Amino acid sequence: EVIPNIFETLARQSEGGRIIPWLASEIKSEEGGKRFRFHLREYIYFHNGRQLTARDVRYSFERLLQNQESQSRLLLSPILGATALINGEKQELEGFKIVSAFEFTIDLGYPISFFPSLVAYAPSSIVPEATEVIDGGWRDSCVGTGPFRVIRFNPRHRLELEANPNYWRRGYPKSDGLVFTFGISQDDILAGFQNGQFSIVGSLLPLGIETLRNNREFVTGYREMPSFSSFFIALNINKAPLINEKLRRKFTQLIDIPALLRKHIGRRAIKAYGIIPPGLLGHEKTFLQPITENKTKFLVENVELTCTIPPSFLQGAYGTFYNALFDLLRNEGFSINIISKTIDEFLKIQAEA
Numbered sequence: 319e320v321i322p323n324i325f326e327t328l329a330r331q332s333e334g335g336r337i338i339p340w341l342a343s344e345i346k347s348e349e350g351g352k353r354f355r356f357h358l359r360e361y362i363y364f365h366n367g368r369q370l371t372a373r374d375v376r377y378s379f380e381r382l383l384q385n386q387e388s389q390s391r392l393l394l395s396p397i398l399g400a401t402a403l404i405n406g407e408k409q410e411l412e413g414f415k416i417v418s419a420f421e422f423t424i425d426l427g428y429p430i431s432f433f434p435s436l437v438a439y440a441p442s443s444i445v446p447e448a449t450e451v452i453d454g455g456w457r458d459s460c461v462g463t464g465p466f467r468v469i470r471f472n473p474r475h476r477l478e479l480e481a482n483p484n485y486w487r488r489g490y491p492k493s494d495g496l497v498f499t500f501g502i503s504q505d506d507i508l509a510g511f512q513n514g515q516f517s518i519v520g521s522l523l524p525l526g527i528e529t530l531r532n533n534r535e536f537v538t539g540y541r542e543m544p545s546f547s548s549f550f551i552a553l554n555i556n557k558a559p560l561i562n563e564k565l566r567r568k569f570t571q572l573i574d575i576p577a578l579l580r581k582h583i584g585r586r587a588i589k590a591y592g593i594i595p596p597g598l599l600g601h602e603k604t605f606l607q608p609i610t611e612n613k614t615k616f617l618v619e620n621v622e623l624t625c626t627i628p629p630s631f632l633q634g635a636y637g638t639f640y641n642a643l644f645d646l647l648r649n650e651g652f653s654i655n656i657i658s659k660t661i662d663e664f665l666k667i668q669a670e671a
Contacts, residue, residue: 319520320498323479325443325462328356328375329434335546335598337435341370341444341463351429358420362486364446365456365467372422376414377447383411389665390441396433398425465491474500523638524584542585546595549587549636559621568618572650573643582639618651626658626667 330340344357362370383403399412413425456467466479477498508526510516594601658664
């Protein structure tokens, strides 16, 4: 919710999951999807007044690839020469060729038809050339091309933004500024929205959502908009204890996903049957159907499961879901050891896995 207001990408996901040009005015596929040609819009300026050029794009991509703390740099790994930057063997991205100030090509190591979708993710946002540390306000080093620019930021508490007076989309933004407040309890989120303190709220539990839907003042403005993403639990079948097939079957049979969703997520999620989200091409409702017959008769006693999970998943609506899931497993003889207490620990474990 925060980052796209400040930083923007070459492409963007629109309604229906389509990928459209954004900072780029045109994206063309060449050589069977092994090369992509980008044309930048020539009227885009950063918050500090400097015009966006192809050099900024190249620098942003090289900066991301060389950032050892970012797991997201793998998004750009298909680019020719990206692996050399990731490994610290080179400083320049071989597959990035500047044609002019507003045109460049990107060569891939192998054809990827969906490459524009990879540069639509927030980690691929474009920053000015020579940006090192992103911190402070827009007058310092927190500079993007987005509709808003940073005035003040108090981590974990409050972020204040003001409208970008030179934003490239005519008529936008529609407001003079935005203020994000973090670390608010569920009760305060709901109460703050009801009394007008907050214009927009997120991470409401199902009970809070239903409270608003049953309120005459708010129900007329209720809308639902799908977002396409899948959440899953990955089991390590190559190490103990889940190398045991009977134990894995017991684990999966214990979890009633639809019931957990109804109780703890409510209308915000539906059961998926694979990695592809429901509603997109390739989704198969019959894929990975749970086994309902001949359930495994397997007694679990003091089996410790070591797991890693993004800390943000343990908060808000998703937090109640995971806590209920862990309680269910504990009641059946599993113990849960979460080894990623911070996002840095989570990313480090993922990189080393």
